[in-house]
Amino acid sequence: MYQAERSGAMVRAPPAAAGARQRGARVSRNVVVLGTVSLLTDVSSEMVAAILPIYLVFALGASPLQFGIVDGIYQGVSALVRLASGFLADRWRRHKEVAAVGYGLSAACKAGLVGISGSVAAIGGIVLVDRTGKGIRTAPRDALIALSSAPSALATAFGVHRAMDTAGAMLGPLVAFGLLLIAPARFDAIFVVSLCFAVLGLAVLLLFANGRPRERAEALDGDEAAASSTTARPTLREAAALFAEPRFRTLVVAAGILAIATISDGFVYLGLQRILGFSLTAFPLLFVGSAAVYMALAIPIGRLADRVGRRLVFVVGYALLLPVYAVLLLPSAGIPGLVLALCALGAYYAATDGVLQAIASGLLPDNLRASGLALLVTATSLAKLASSVAFGLIWTLGGLEVAAAGFTVALVVALLAATMILARSPEVAS
Amino acid sequence: MSSRALALAAVVVVCVICGAGYVTVAALTADGTTSDAQPRLVLDSDGAAALAPGSELLVRAVDYDNPRLNGRLFTLTLAAGQQPRTAGDLACERVHENAAGAGLCLAAKRHGFDYEGVVYGAGRRPLHRFSIPGVPDRARVSPDSRYAGFTAFLSGHTYSAGVRSFSTHTAIVDMRAGKPLFNLDELEVTRDGEPFERADANFWGVAFTDGDHFYATLGSGRNHYLLEARVSTRRARVIGEHIECPSPSPDSTRIAYKRRIGKQDRWRLHVLDLRSGRDVPLSERRSIDDQPEWLDNDTIVYSDDRNVYAVPADGSGRPHRIVARASSPVALR
Numbered sequence: 054m055y056q057a058e059r060s061g062a063m064v065r066a067p068p069a070a071a072g073a074r075q076r077g078a079r080v081s082r083n084v085v086v087l088g089t090v091s092l093l094t095d096v097s098s099e100m101v102a103a104i105l106p107i108y109l110v111f112a113l114g115a116s117p118l119q120f121g122i123v124d125g126i127y128q129g130v131s132a133l134v135r136l137a138s139g140f141l142a143d144r145w146r147r148h149k150e151v152a153a154v155g156y157g158l159s160a161a162c163k164a165g166l167v168g169i170s171g172s173v174a175a176i177g178g179i180v181l182v183d184r185t186g187k188g189i190r191t192a193p194r195d196a197l198i199a200l201s202s203a204p205s206a207l208a209t210a211f212g213v214h215r216a217m218d219t220a221g222a223m224l225g226p227l228v229a230f231g232l233l234l235i236a237p238a239r240f241d242a243i244f245v246v247s248l249c250f251a252v253l254g255l256a257v258l259l260l261f262a263n264g265r266p267r268e269r270a271e272a273l274d275g276d277e278a279a280a281s282s283t284t285a286r287p288t289l290r291e292a293a294a295l296f297a298e299p300r301f302r303t304l305v306v307a308a309g310i311l312a313i314a315t316i317s318d319g320f321v322y323l324g325l326q327r328i329l330g331f332s333l334t335a336f337p338l339l340f341v342g343s344a345a346v347y348m349a350l351a352i353p354i355g356r357l358a359d360r361v362g363r364r365l366v367f368v369v370g371y372a373l374l375l376p377v378y379a380v381l382l383l384p385s386a387g388i389p390g391l392v393l394a395l396c397a398l399g400a401y402y403a404a405t406d407g408v409l410q411a412i413a414s415g416l417l418p419d420n421l422r423a424s425g426l427a428l429l430v431t432a433t434s435l436a437k438l439a440s441s442v443a444f445g446l447i448w449t450l451g452g453l454e455v456a457a458a459g460f461t462v463a464l465v466v467a468l469l470a471a472t473m474i475l476a477r478s479p480e481v482a483s
Numbered sequence: 484m485s486s487r488a489l490a491l492a493a494v495v496v497v498c499v500i501c502g503a504g505y506v507t508v509a510a511l512t513a514d515g516t517t518s519d520a521q522p523r524l525v526l527d528s529d530g531a532a533a534l535a536p537g538s539e540l541l542v543r544a545v546d547y548d549n550p551r552l553n554g555r556l557f558t559l560t561l562a563a564g565q566q567p568r569t570a571g572d573l574a575c576e577r578v579h580e581n582a583a584g585a586g587l588c589l590a591a592k593r594h595g596f597d598y599e600g601v602v603y604g605a606g607r608r609p610l611h612r613f614s615i616p617g618v619p620d621r622a623r624v625s626p627d628s629r630y631a632g633f634t635a636f637l638s639g640h641t642y643s644a645g646v647r648s649f650s651t652h653t654a655i656v657d658m659r660a661g662k663p664l665f666n667l668d669e670l671e672v673t674r675d676g677e678p679f680e681r682a683d684a685n686f687w688g689v690a691f692t693d694g695d696h697f698y699a700t701l702g703s704g705r706n707h708y709l710l711e712a713r714v715s716t717r718r719a720r721v722i723g724e725h726i727e728c729p730s731p732s733p734d735s736t737r738i739a740y741k742r743r744i745g746k747q748d749r750w751r752l753h754v755l756d757l758r759s760g761r762d763v764p765l766s767e768r769r770s771i772d773d774q775p776e777w778l779d780n781d782t783i784v785y786s787d788d789r790n791v792y793a794v795p796a797d798g799s800g801r802p803h804r805i806v807a808r809a810s811s812p813v814a815l816r
Contacts, residue, residue, distance in 0.1 A: 245502060253495065
């Protein structure tokens with residue numbers, strides 16, 4: 054486990070103070086607490102996600118197509134919810150409470166799965182509420198991570214959080230599988246255990262997370278003026294004006310350009326399967342492989358980003374997709390190619406996901422952090438959705454090689470463009 | 484701080500006790516005694532008497548409330564006063580068998596996490612098992628017991644909202660070896676003598692006419708083609724369009740199938756006369772997602788995943804429910 058700072062020294066010292074640099078390598082206790090919350094919650098939700106398709110079809114007689122529809126509705130709802138929750142958390146200055154509502158909703162959904170039986174529509178509704186909960190909690194939680202961390206250690210902090218989060222996502226399906234071995238076809242047992250993990254996650258959040266790390270730090274420091282200036286209640290207009298802020302706008306544009314040239318990992322896995330012709334049963338192993346690399350590299354790459362520059366690591370992270378695309382274009386790469394592609398994909402996630410949030414956190418004012426992070430994530434996920442649709446279309450019309458070649462060219466162009474755009478604006482707000 | 488630690492400890496203890504306790508009870512009762520429960524599937528004798536009285540049918544029970552009974556096989560004689568009879572110990576999501584009693588059962592593995600194909604012989608005793616990479620959908624055995632075909636939905640293949648796609652895995656099974664021989668992806672498909680290649684081709688709904696020839700569906704985008712294929716050559720020809728889940732009649736003159744209506748996932752059952760080209764919709768007006776089965780040369784049976792129905796094959800009359808709480812009907816001839 055990553056070394057947590059004891060006795061809340063981080064909380065008491067103003068993070069931007071001179072001492073922060075030495076402490077930069079360490080991570081605040083609050084980040085580890087939030088990482089633990091995410092780990093427990095991910096175990097809870099991924100163990101259900103792993104068995105949900107089979108539960109719907111095997112136990113409830115739904116068609117896989119019905120499940121696809123449920124899955125589809127979510128995207129739009131999630132984007133709206135994320136923006137609203139990010140803004141409200143900033144407006145009310147209640148990041149912890151808004152995040153708790155999101156975690157609580159998901160826990161309530163697990164209780165709902167235990168309580169109801171037999172209706173596909175009800176399950177669909179519960180899945181929708183569950184993912185709404187995820188949409189609500191993401192932005193305020195990331196804002197809390199940023200507020201709890203020294204500006205010089207932001208990427209490390211997000212790295213620690215993402216490593217713990219990914220560990221939970223990998224553990225969940227294993228727990229579910231183990232339970233089904235012990236109690237065959239007893240999906241209710243899985244829902245009960247999932248509820249337990251969700252409740253534990255919520256309890257850790259409510260009992261141990263510090264909802265206002267920055268504010269308290271400044272209040273203790275006796276600097277009332279600074280406290281009030283960074284915690285002024287933002288208006289909707291101020292949130293919208295984030296786009297007028299040149300450094301943040303450049304970041305959103307650069308991240309969006311790169312996201313548009315990204316082949317979604319689902320397509321990468323399917324392409325690898327088509328080219329290399331391994332058994333479809335091995336499909337989930339691809340996810341596990343890249344997630345393991347992501348988990349292992351999230352912290353070291355986060356520290357590297359804090360040391361050598363986050364934007365550099367972020368752009369290099371996207372460049373790591375080039376070997377992945379190359380393997381899709383070179384069927385002769387074989388198994389070594391597959392391993393290379395999975396490692397590169399895992400490293401890409403480690404160098405881009407948390408690091409992007411860290412860059413943005415460094416640019417955003419404290420009182421609009423959750424709103425800004427929500428805007429950024431919504432923009433990049435919309436770009437990724439557009440790229441998925443485009444990739445699917447090109448694959449259908451012209452074949453995998455044409456699609457992969459086209460996206461390789463697009464990625465090279467996007468990398469050049471993003472590098473030029475980012476090079477022209479300073480990394481941290483002055 | 485310590486009071487918070489105490490509160491967390493309390494939550495942990497409650498969660499561990501509840502979770503572990505529930506799992507223990509579930510594990511102990513997973514092989515419970517409900518297997519003796521009476522099947523709830525019932526013969527609808529009015530419906531049965533109206534169409535093809537006296538025929539023999541194999542079905543699987545649909546009983547989601549009772550995991551021990553769901554999928555278990557039963558045979559029925561379609562006549563008044565008859566009761567369903569237990570047919571072996573297999574529990575199948577989909578089943579098919581031929582006149583010789585050779586069958587393929589697509590089943591959930593014991594732990595319920597994964598699926599397998601079970602090749603069975605006389606007395607519905609399992610002979611071979613092989614893994615299936617997805618959720619069972621269709622199964623068909625050739626009349627000479629040499630081959631079978633099955634279709635599974637690959638789960639987790641919905642890539643993004645807006646592009647609602649699914650992927651199928653359809654393979655020919657060597658019944659003697661007890662494992663898949665080849666995937667239909669490998670078929671060399673032609674149309675009017677020209678190679679017919681589609682990057683997004685999906686295959687489903689195999690049905691054999693003899694020990695070598697079979698029909699299947701090729702889906703590409705919004706189009707669905709009827710294929711006539713051979714196991715020995717692994718070649719296929721496109722011989723029709725808008726035809727899914729073909730099922731040849733016992734006299735091999737017609738094909739019953741489901742035809743997609745509009746862009747939605749709605750289907751109407753049809754019968755196509757192969758010689759005259761005449762195509763008639765059946766009198767079942769609801770959307771049916773099933774590979775139809777011929778009870779005899781005049782009657783089609785199918786299920787809506789809850790009940791089994793029969794309908795005249797010439798488009799006349801009306802559908803009759805013949806078995807309640809059953810699916811995957813197979814005519815025993």
